[in-house]
Amino acid sequence: MSHRADKGGEGVNAPEALLSVQGLQKHFPVTKGLLKRQIGAVRAVDGVSFDVRQGETLGLVGESGCGKSTTGRLVTRLMEPTAGKIFFEGHDITHMSQSKIRPLRRDIQMIFQDPYSSLNPRHTVGAIVGAPFRIQGVQTEQGTKKAVQEILELVGLNPEHYNRYPHEFSGGQRQRIGIARTLALKPKMIIADEPVSALDVSIQAQVVNLLEDLQNELGLTYVIVAHDLSVIRHISDRVAVMYLGKIVELADRKSLYDSPMHPYTNALLSAVPIPDPARRKDRERIRLQGDVPSPLNPPPACRFHTRCWKAQVICKTEEPPLAELAPGHQVACHFPENVEQATAPAAAKVAQNVEEALHPKKPVV
Amino acid sequence: MTTGSASPAPGSFLELRDLRIHFPTEDGLVKSVDGLSFKLDRGKTLGIVGESGSGKSVTSLGILGLHKGGRAKISGEIWLDGEELVGASQDHVRTLRGKKMAMIFQDPLSSMHPFYTVGKQIIEAYRIHHNVSKAVARKHAIDMLGRVGIPQPDRRVDSYPHEFSGGMRQRAMIAMALSCDPELLIADEPTTALDVTVQAQILDLMLDLQREFNSALIVITHDLGVVAELSDEILVMYGGKCIEYGTADDIFYRPEHPYTWGLLGSMPRLDREPTERLMPIKGTPPSLINVPSGCAFNPRCPYRERTGGKATTEVPQLLETEGGHLVRCHLPREERRAIWENEIKPMMEVQ
Structure with a gap:
């Protein structure tokens, strides 16, 4: 495991980012006929970039089918990405072979949704x-049984x-x-796919x-995938809406839930029953x-334009880039909301960014 | 609580009196519903809340008479519009299902027949209760699909359930349930399988349709948010029994049962500043074969020591505290209110 020692060998990303994902794509081919001719692809994940910092919790939220x-499965390498890069501690693990990835599995673990299956x-x-x-051939001081009992x-x-x-345990105990x-x-990082929804x-x-206690005690980094916006708000430091x-x-x-900028985020938040x-009368x-x-x-360009009440012609022709409109607040929208509420020092930059987002110098493909 | 079939018909549209539904199994008697009573009028909505295995779904199937002819042992009374249903014959209850009462199930994919088109399934239900031609029934089906918001209903009426998305299937299911204008509609976890934006559409739709048809609505769910959106009155179930009953305001602003406090405290809320920690209920829901003696909630109750030993020996009565608000708890009323006001409420509201 020499690769662990030389940190930053391929250091393209900020040092505090434990995990960095750049332009990640996963297309599932759709085939037809005897010769399995490819007639299309399900673009489950289509160009996703984010960083996960050491010790934080990133929440990934969205409706079913949003990828x-x-x-989550691409990051843990349970699936092979179609394109894009995944860096873990500065190392490119995107297409690492199974034998090479195995030692890394110690550091990235996954909690699954259904504690029954x-x-x-x-x-x-x-x-x-x-x-x-x-599997990892780890020797423990007082034997595996003792170690397991401690956990x-x-x-x-x-x-x-x-x-x-x-089968002798209840659902909650099974999840434990x-x-x-x-x-x-x-592990250093845990990816949890809908850990509590069942x-x-x-x-x-x-x-x-x-999960919170374990994070404080063991200094874990979480990526939590869930559809429940209130659970995500409770547990996450940063949130990505897909x-x-x-x-x-x-x-x-705080800024995502207090002043959401994307119309879709607004719609999601307003839909949660309070x-x-x-x-109920006045909301x-x-x-x-x-x-x-x-x-x-x-849909072409902005994918939300078919359901968006703010959609204009530009939304159907140009894809809005994921731009930072306030410090640490990235949005992909031509007509974002709540922009004026952004903090004062950033106002000038915000205006410029909005300008760029609205009228990009080069058309965004 | 009255017993025996000689008791007079009630004034309410739906009334349950001491309903018990027990299932004999190899491991013992499962007391899924154990002495449940409530009333519901037309135009009103009752929310039934509880965790899995609390008996909420068994209750709804019991009202529809779907346990008849099975192994279930049913006792008590169910009065629907002046008719007693527990003692009624299977055939008679069957004629009421669909027309007088209908149900929306949780999972629309498994509760629709995959082999028949959506339209055919609605037409079939409609023609059982109405002596009309196929063409008229088909027109009615298209009309219903349009009313629940399915685009191009005249085309989609010939689609199969698998061709619909989850939200559309749930709409089709609602159209089917409402096709005969039922006076009682039971929705068992109507939105649990749906995404939030679709859930919002379906909840709005159910409210609109209830207003239009003036039906009595029972919503069964584990989601307190959904209940708060829809219900006039709320019944909290635990271990097959009602442990708290009151108006929506009673349950959300003045809850008096420790289990209700626990439910409210375990739920992260978007309408308040995030709390540091959730306050879960310790332990797990009880097995309905071995319900704990005394108060069924006692092994998980943080206040069991304050009842002077009654918690484990005596089943608490469901008693009125004020204005129709019923609570099943050994703690004295003043103490419950003091705990809520001084301990629980500040904990939930504090940052």
Whole structure:
């Protein structure tokens, strides 16, 4: 594992970025006929760029089919990207071979959505949580069993349940087993794909708190993929909103939720039901028309223009770039909202950026 | 609580009296619904909230009479528009389903027949209850699809369920449920499988249609946000029993049961400043075979010590605290209110 030592060998990105993703694409070919002639491609992820800093939590949020889960799987290299680059600690891992990537799997782990299908029903908890040690050939001081029991205790499970099978546990406990498995090798980064959406409300809160505690205790970096905007706000430091394979807005939590700039983010936030009966009369909900278009044949230019109430001609002809309109707040929109609320020192820059976004010198392809 | 079938018909449109639905299994008797009573009038919406396994879906299937002829043991009374349904024959309840009462299921893909077009399924339901020609029924189906907001309904009426997106399927399902203008509509997790923007469309649609048809609506969900959007009254279920019942304002502004506090505290909210930590309920929901003795919530309740040992020995009564707000808890009323005002509410609102 010599590659770990020489940090910044291919250092193209900022030193604090643990993970850097640039122009990531994943197209699934659609074939037809006996010869499997390719007739099209599902553009699940179509040019996504973001950085994840050491110790932070990045939330990826969007509706079903927006490519958020695919992004998570590409980053963990469970899928092969079509194009783009993935850097982890400054090293290009985009097309690293399986044998080379294996040592890196220690550092990047994944929590899956469904705690029922992601645990082998024929293995005991001890075998499931101990598997990473076995696969990576890690020797622990007092044996694997002791190490596994320590981890079980860390995630709030009874260490004496070492020899039980997954079916003997409830949904929340199973999700804890899944989390214990990812923690076994002390990873640096955890990608969690809808970690709480299969759980009951009261259990959701337990698991969210557990993830936060573990982050504080072990200094973990999270990328959390979820569709639930309130869970994402609670847990994330920065949030990326995805729509049809692209990031439409990326900002820190406060500015994204307090002054969202992209119309889609606005619509998403206004659609979340608020648990306050007094609010239902006076709140204004943005009603989006229709459904998300198919990623097989996404709308040209701005992909949101078919459902956007602000759409103009330019939205159908030119794709808006993901531009930084306020410090740390990136938006891909020709007609962003809440721009005037941006902080004063950045006002001039904002105006310039808006100008550029609206009238790019070169047409953006 | 009245028992026996001799009791008089109630004034409300729908009334449940001490409904019990038990399933005998190899492992023991599953008491899915254990003594549930409530009333609902036309034009009103009741929200039933609870975690998985609290008995909310079994209740709704019970009202529709879908447990009849199975292994379930049903007792109590269900009065719908002056008719008692628990004692009624299967055939009779069948004639009521669709016309008098209808249901919107959670997963529209598995609750529609994949082999028949959407239109055919609506037409079939309509013609069972109305003696009309196919052409008239088809026109009605197109009309219903248009009313729930499906574009080009005259074309989409001949589509198969798999050709619809999730939101459109749920709309088609609603069109099917409303095709015979039911007076009672039960929606079991109507939006759980949908994305937020589509969920918002469906919730608005259900509110509009309820106003138009003046039907009684029961919304079953685990999402307190959805309940707050739709309900006039809310019933919180735990372990097959109602543990708190009141108006939406009662439940959200003056909740008195520790479980309701727990539900409200476990939920991150967009309308408030983010809290540092969520306040989850410890433990897991009980098995309905071995419901804890005494108060079913006692193993998870942080206040069980304050009941003087009654928590584990005595099942608390569902008692009125004020103006129709019912709570099933051993703690005295003043203490519950003090805990809510001084401990729980400030914790939830504080940054």
